Amino acid sequence: MAANPKNSATTRDLPQSLVRQLRYIAVLGCVLIALCALSLALSLSSELALMWLTLALPVWFYVWRQGQQRLHLNHPANSDVLYASLGHGSCVTLIRGLLIAVTAGFLMPALLLSLPTALLYIPAVAYTAAAIGDALDGVLARRQQQVSRLGAELDTTLDALGLLVAPVLAVITGKLHVSYLLVSIAYYLFVWGLRWRRQHGKAVYPLPPSQLRRQLAGWQMGLVATALWPPIPGGVTQVLGVLFMIPLLIGFWRDWLAVSGRRGASVENAS
Structure with missing residues (x-):
């Protein structure tokens, strides 16, 4: 199980390339979520799109914060030397978090009741991709030889988040x-x-x-x-x-x- 993250990232010098990379991913995630909300507004209504956005965006913020709080762990288990970048594995893990945020946006019962059946495939595809990514991120980290404590803890945290969001949605839909x-x-x-x-x-x-x-x-x-x-x-x-x-x-x-x-x-x- 993942340890509680410490905010030592605020007291320890981090490579600026690492900080920038996480920031870029956070902004990219916000842009993609905004585009998804716009698509829902055009296909359904602005009110339903806003419902989706009010759940998806906070979950993505949570995912970003989990990464930010653990940046100081971006090193191997047997060394304190930080990697200068997140690596392919951790990037895929964060993308999994974005897909979970997309899934979370559909937790609003009023939105679900208004969705045509075809749009119910969106959370199904999003969470399925996140689940597949769980098998992929570790493989990529090992191939790149950049296995880190950050990746391990973030992976566990997002596994738990996904198994909170997606089952609630499955319960709501029966x-x-x-x-x-x-x-x-x-x-x-x-x-x-x-x-x-x-x-x-x-x-x-x-x-x-x-x-x-x-x-x-x-x-x-x-x-x-x-x-x-x-x-x-x-x-x-x-x-x-x-x-x-x-x-x-x-x-x-x-x-x-x-x-x-x-x-x-x-x-x-x-x-």
Whole structure:
């Protein structure tokens, strides 16, 4: 799980090329969101476009802030030397965040009720592309030999954001049962629990490595992306949602037992 970002980027010199690159991506994202809103205004109405914009833009701002707060982590895990650029992997991760923001714009029930079926493909395509990008960003970072703590933490943060936004949309459209939102809040409860333990002077133990943890998250993204596509029957995806969420929630519980020292903890590694 990602650590809480520190604002050391304000006290540590960062390469200006790195700062500019993130700024350019932020501005480009705003421009693309504005163009999407304009397209909705022309095809539907200005009121519905404004509804979409009031959700999409804040989510994109959140994504940008997550990157900005972690710029000081743009270095390898075994070195403190900063990369001068974000790298292909982190750029793809931020693009995934933009696609999640596009998806979030459709969370307004009044907007959804006014959309023709054809336009429901927009959030389906956006989140599916974001889910596919989750497999791509790490590959690109490794090929470029620019794997960074920034990329790892941003990837985890945006995975959680996507699994908050897209399931809520799937629940609103009747594609997932409301109980699936337990998946959406599990990560945030986990992070809150870690913060609570640290604030109260309780030990926090490292998570044991697990390939299954990553696979379970990937399965959830695949399921939710599938559920958003209009032709897929909601009765099928609701059942699959319940079946898919059970092992993930069990995994979160096992991880909590590990970080809280109740299972397989090493006293020497506690923080």
